[in-house]
Amino acid sequence: MGKALEDVRILDFTHVQSGPTCTQLLAWFGADVIKVERAGAGDITREQLRDIPEADSLYFTMLNHNKRSITIDTKHPEGKLVLEELIQSCDVLVENFAPGALDRMGFTWERIQELNPRMIVASVKGFGPGPYEDCKVYENVAQCVGGAASTTGFDDGPPVVTGAQIGDSGTGLHLALGIVTALYQRKSTGRGQHVLAAMQDGVLNLCRVKLRDQQRLERTGVMKEYPQHPNGTFGEAVPRAGNASGGGQPGWILKCKGWETDPNAYIYFIAQAPVWAKICNVIGREEWTTDPDYATPAARLPHLKDIFAEVERWTMTKTKFEAMAILNKYDIPCGPILSMKEIAEEPSLRKTGTIVEVDHPVRGKYLTVGNPIKLSDSPTEVTRSPLLGEHTDEVMAELGYTADQIAHLRTVGAI
Numbered sequence: 001m002g003k004a005l006e007d008v009r010i011l012d013f014t015h016v017q018s019g020p021t022c023t024q025l026l027a028w029f030g031a032d033v034i035k036v037e038r039a040g041a042g043d044i045t046r047e048q049l050r051d052i053p054e055a056d057s058l059y060f061t062m063l064n065h066n067k068r069s070i071t072i073d074t075k076h077p078e079g080k081l082v083l084e085e086l087i088q089s090c091d092v093l094v095e096n097f098a099p100g101a102l103d104r105m106g107f108t109w110e111r112i113q114e115l116n117p118r119m120i121v122a123s124v125k126g127f128g129p130g131p132y133e134d135c136k137v138y139e140n141v142a143q144c145v146g147g148a149a150s151t152t153g154f155d156d157g158p159p160v161v162t163g164a165q166i167g168d169s170g171t172g173l174h175l176a177l178g179i180v181t182a183l184y185q186r187k188s189t190g191r192g193q194h195v196l197a198a199m200q201d202g203v204l205n206l207c208r209v210k211l212r213d214q215q216r217l218e219r220t221g222v223m224k225e226y227p228q229h230p231n232g233t234f235g236e237a238v239p240r241a242g243n244a245s246g247g248g249q250p251g252w253i254l255k256c257k258g259w260e261t262d263p264n265a266y267i268y269f270i271a272q273a274p275v276w277a278k279i280c281n282v283i284g285r286e287e288w289t290t291d292p293d294y295a296t297p298a299a300r301l302p303h304l305k306d307i308f309a310e311v312e313r314w315t316m317t318k319t320k321f322e323a324m325a326i327l328n329k330y331d332i333p334c335g336p337i338l339s340m341k342e343i344a345e346e347p348s349l350r351k352t353g354t355i356v357e358v359d360h361p362v363r364g365k366y367l368t369v370g371n372p373i374k375l376s377d378s379p380t381e382v383t384r385s386p387l388l389g390e391h392t393d394e395v396m397a398e399l400g401y402t403a404d405q406i407a408h409l410r411t412v413g414a415i
């Protein structure tokens with residue numbers, strides 16, 4: 001079966017996490033992704049967090065599947081010539097260098113357009129234009145400046161960053177959408193364009209509901225579904241909401257059987273209004289369906305803590321999976337807190353290709369997360385990440401270089 005992006009060639013100048021997640025996704029959709037790295041070094045993540053000496057780390061392998069790797073010293077005059085040819089033969093250049101690095105290499109937007117006016121240049125940067133545009137940024141910095149950290153955690157504790165890599169992988173996703181949109185627009189304009197996804201913007205986009213709450217707070221001075229209500233106080237800014245749901249249906253994380261020894265023996269429980277009567281029946285508090293203090297969603301808001309404490313008395317008598325099975329029978333929304341170990345071993349995720357086992361010539365078999373986006377006409381087959389420079393000769397030959405020319409470039413250190 002064909003692949004959605006099989007005629008798209010990507011010059012992949014990305015490193016670390018944000019950019020590589022974007023190009024990996026495009027590779028999974030069928031694009032030919034040629035990753036440019038420095039000879040002898042490569043993407044810094046190849047050697048970061050290594051679990052096997054001399055083998056590419058899981059950090060690298062899990063972000064660079066289905067790509068080809070070519071080594072070029074893009075600061076070497078002859079390396080620059082190779083890069084120019086690649087720019088001429090590719091559709092998209094994706095990069096997440098520190099601000100200005102591409103310009104310093106001599107590849108400004110104007111120069112790239114001169115070489116290939118159809119080229120789409122896609123960049124991840126920490127910040128968009130403004131006072132911080134020259135700053136380097138990593139994941140947790142993005143979470144802090146995008147509004148995630150100030151709104152995550154508990155009211156009596158410091159700001160907290162989340163394990164979900166919303167700054168890196170989240171921005172990579174935003175960039176991928178920008179790239180396919182630019183490719184679509186190019187069909188009618190014939191022109192390339194610059195696509196920018198700033199990590200601060202990407203995180204803020206994912207924290208949209210918190211800007212909603214900021215404005216609600218400013219208008220009304222209170223947010224009744226937050227744990228600060230009714231006994232705490234609200235300040236000027238959206239507070240940390242603990243495990244409150246953040247939506248119109250109150251929720252909280254509750255202990256399940258075994259919580260004393262298992263750090264993940266918990267369930268997320270949503271007191272969804274349409275199934276309130278069923279919730280009352282399950283936990284044995286039928287009288288709450290008619291009690292005016294509990295019968296309506298608005299009446300329940302000041303009592304959420306008591307309600308969740310009562311539900312927890314019930315969940316503590318069940319394992320998280322037993323509780324899930326019973327609650328699902330009554331259409332009560334809930335979800336067990338799954339550990340990474342449980343997720344890695346979950347057969348249904350293996351079946352759908354969401355968790356995939358990959359074989360690597362140096363490190364052997366390992367697990368990875370497959371393509372989370374499933375296209376019925378463009379299925380994803382996850383193939384291993386390339387070794388450093390594994391495809392240099394192959395790509396150079398495609399550009400028309402002879403074996404002698406390739407040997408020369410290698411001798412002078414250009415590739």
Ligand code: COA
Pocket residue numbers: 015016017018019036037038039072073074075096097098099100101102104105124125126135136137138139168
């Ligand atoms: N040949 C020659 N030089 C190369 C090269 C190649 N193939 N590939 C990279 N380089 C050079 C760059 O030109 C740059 O040189 P310069 O500083 O002289 O201009 C240098 O390598 C380092 O690149 P840089 O991006 O600055 O790496 P860094 O390790 O200093 O910073 C980040 C890393 C992630 C902080 C930075 O790239 C960044 O802020 N990126 C944008 C935001 C982002 O994506 N952050 C999340 C990363 S997960």
